[in-house]
Amino acid sequence: MVIDVRCFLLHLVVGVVLCGGHALGGGLKWTRIDPRWGGGFTDLEQTSGAMFAVGATGAIFRITSPTAPWQPMTSGTNNDLTRVRNLGGRLVVLGENGTILTSADGLDWSNHSSGTT
Numbered sequence: 001m002v003i004d005v006r007c008f009l010l011h012l013v014v015g016v017v018l019c020g021g022h023a024l025g026g027g028l029k030w031t032r033i034d035p036r037w038g039g040g041f042t043d044l045e046q047t048s049g050a051m052f053a054v055g056a057t058g059a060i061f062r063i064t065s066p067t068a069p070w071q072p073m074t075s076g077t078n079n080d081l082t083r084v085r086n087l088g089g090r091l092v093v094l095g096e097n098g099t100i101l102t103s104a105d106g107l108d109w110s111n112h113s114s115g116t117t
Contacts, residue, residue, distance in 0.1 A: 045084040045091065050106055054093055056082035062106055075101055075109050 009096070040055040053061045053070065058077040061070040075081070081095035093101040098114035 042081065043083050045086050047086050047089075047091070047106060052084050052106060053090060054084045054095070056080050058095075059095065060084075060101075060109065073107065073109065076111050077101065 030065045041055045041059075043054050045052050050062050050064045053059075053063075055061075058075040058079055058081060060073040060075045060081065062073055063070050075093070077095065077099055078097040079095045079097050081093050081099065081101075083094040085092050089104070091106055093099070093103075093109070095101075098112050098116035100112040101109045102112060103109045
C-alpha cells in the first residue's frame with residue numbers, strides 16, 4: 001500500500017515523468033511514466049491524495065499511486081495547458097489564449113474567462 005506519491009518532470013519537451021511512493025513497511029519505489037496520449041506534460045502539482053499533470057491540447061491527467069496508470073480528466077478545452085497549482089485546496093490550471101481552469105476535487109473542471117487571448 002502506497003502512502004505518499006511524488007513525481008518529477010524529467011524532460012519538458014517529451015514530458016517524461018518519474019513517480020515514486022513510500023510504501024508501508026519502508027522503501028521507496030520509482031517508476032518511469034511516459035504519457036501515452038501523444039503529447040508531453042508541461043507541469044505537475046501535488047495534492048494530498050494525487051498528482052496532476054497538464055499538457056498540450058487541454059490535457060489534464062491524474063495519478064494516485066506510482067503503480068497506477070495516469071487517468072485522463074476532461075478539461076473542456078483544446079488549448080495547450082502550461083501550469084497547474086494547488087492553491088489552498090483548489091487546483092488552478094493556466095494555458096494559452098488566457099485559459100483558466102479550476103477544480104475543488106481534481107475531477108470536475110470549470111472554465112473561467114481571463115479576458116485576454
